[in-house]
Amino acid sequence: MNSPVSRRAFLGHAARFAALGAAAPLGLNLAAMTAASAATLPNDYRALVCIFLYGGNDSYNTLVPSDALHHRAYSLTRGSLALPLEALLPYRLSLARPLPNGQSLSLNPRLHNLQAVHQRGELALALRVGTLRRPVTREDYFAQRNLPPKLMSHNDQFCLWQSLVTEGASSGWGGRIADMLEASSGQQQSLFSAISVDSGAVYSVGQLTQEFVVTSAGPIRVEPIPGASGAQSAIVASLTRPSSHLMMQELATRTQTAQAGADQLESALSSIPSRFDFPITALGDQLNMVARLIAARGTLGLKRQTFFVSLGGFDLHSDANLLHGDLLAQVAESMSYFQDLMNHHGLGRQVLTFTASDFGRSLTTNGSGTDHGWGGHHLVMGQSVAPQQWVGDSCSYTLGAPDEVGQGRMLPSISVDQLGATLATWMGVPASDLPTIFPNIGEFNEPTLDLLRTTAW
Template identity: 35%
Template sequence: MALPLLAGGNTLLGNLASFQAHAADIEGYRALVCVFLFGGMDCHDTVLPFDTASYNQFVTARKTLMSTYDALPQGSSRAQNQLLALETASNPFGDRQFALPPQMNGLHSLFQQGKAAIVGNVGPLLEPTNRTTFNNRSTELPKRLFSHNDQQSTWLSFAPEGAQVGWGGRFGDAVSGANTEAVFSQISLFGSTVFLTGNSVGAYQIGTDGVPTIRVVEAAPAGVSDMLRDHFASVGSTRQSLFEQDFIDISRVSLDANDKLALATETPLDTPFPASSLGSQLRAVAETIGSRQAIGAKRQVYFVGLGGFDTHSNQAQALPGLQQTLSDAMTAFYNATEELGVADQVTTFTAADFGRTLTANGDGTDHGWGGHHFVVGGAVRGGNIYGDIPIAQLGHNQDAGNGRLIPTASVEQFAAPLGQWFGLNNQELATALPGLANFPNGALGYI
């Protein structure tokens, strides 16, 4: 994976020289891994009603889509007797029960083992909102709702497209003093992302096939690349031009970081991973976590991604395979953290543009708002559903129209337990999640 030698804005090379410690020294190792589901996964078709009354309501609300599932050659994976019931440690939903589709048997198993939790109806909010206040516009709403790019950015940074700093980056700012090699604190396997960028930390991009390279060095003829490396190592501070000096200094740091990570991640894992893009990304994350001591990392934030969730049509054909991919990859990754002996020190969570409508548009669904998400790790208070899962009907208090869920938990409430577990104190958490103060119920207690 080639990176440009010099890039502007909030990129790795634009931030290499600006890391600063903002938090007291933090002992031990902890890592957060964000699995972003691009396109907006249908939460209604992921955490499904399972008690007979609720299931029948769901089928009625989604009659055309459920008929499409029924017509599949292999039969419907959404038939009630095919679903994987969730046996929760406690049940705040009364007689209502829930299940996962059979394609998510790995995550179902982790849930039943107490290693995974579900957080219901999360999404961007500026203040608590319901159907009444949404319809009469008496609460302030996030900008550009239901837009893919803007809601991706809002989930990751609390602002629409064009935002410069994400909450994963703010977490990195707070604990940057814990890392000997700060360049390895924020690592993306899915290209550039605002999520990992802070005010003093920036994203280091790696590929599933290894560490990145610098194009001007990689593209040089045989022998010239070694000469460039030697040149960057021997000059820099002697240059009269500040541009040349910075160019060479940043390149030297980049080359040193790439070499160090390449050496540190040479030991393979025994845990098998699925041969999918997400599986490959999470394997690379696990291998990098395995090198944490060699690269001097005590706190890390990772970003990986899986696309294809914009299921306006053909949802019955597309979504089950995506769910299988997600579940298999996340399960393999958890198993790898067990192999590495860091299951209690790594927490993985899903995020997405938005959920989708309860109503079907025929054989698919439309853009929604709130959605349900998974959190996995040895430190998670698993086997429970946190937050809320509204009833599978139209017109309830959290329905913005067509079964588009108005979130009952903000992204800040979802993120706060992750930040606390990561090591942020109350002041640092308030800085990283400035909107948290607008929600009197505070953080969710899943970790």
């Protein structure tokens, strides 16, 4: 360890693991807490899987109008980005109840893998979801009344989607769900209640629950340095040595927790296949790890979990016709296989998967792409969804209409709080506790949405 190269390598590894510590669980004291004295949830397993599409997915070329009237309005507004009607007709969705004004919706043809999932009644639609503090109108928007902060800003909006407070938030609603359920679920407070794969996210951080970050290949560890015997143990020792400095004490605790968590997780995963037949893509690899972690739930003693995976590349200000379809195909291939796998193992009703994104994009084109918008369509998948259900409102696809707030940006018809509260209720959060997780939920007449099957607890 005396050579300059070895020293640089050592410091690089230490810095990398220190970064892990910032996102690792708070401390070993949390893992050591005893189980709750009385469980109020049934003895089953439930998990939420958030698929975050970073950059702002063009949801209006994800779910596309396929009746003649609305497709004509869509084509006039979308211009060169409009998908032709004849390409959409084979993927028209049969819905549980009609959309207003005779409208019909089709999946983008590149989402064709999800058509069978929808036909089986395992894919529901949440239409024009967006960040809202309270219901707003087009007039409110132009008067700048009651609006969320910094609309159309990537960092602010993906943080607001995940946390429901402004950028720099210390917790997200996935982590807060885990906080709320740990005592009532009868499981020990666990390092693995909220897991993010391949990247950390505020969504998975609670007030007590800290996300555990893993890679698609498994837990994160201090890596050995080639040619430097004993470097791995030396790095761990340097990060966990006693110190009077509060930050060093916290780093030591988090490092110990991350190491202990890695040991526990690797042991639990050792009997699980390392690879199911997911597509070999970024999202496929992440959902493969989620499937492995769900398979290890019994060994880990878990009854409630939240997972976060993500896919970037959706900020398509240009070349949308070339790139957007490939991204959607990756989403559909991975999601459909994930649901098939859950069904095969008898977990189809115990896992809900949903998409999220910074914001919807503009209906209008800037030439070969779209600009930042607001409300956007999303998918909720699992055998617990009400078959062929949809919630929210679709679009007029007309500039200047009550649902459009300028430049083809669509006003949300339902809030992230409402969608999140619906999913949290399915996880077992009592209605009385929803405001703790979703700070704006009291502003909406319908705090939860008619999206899921009626479940008797």
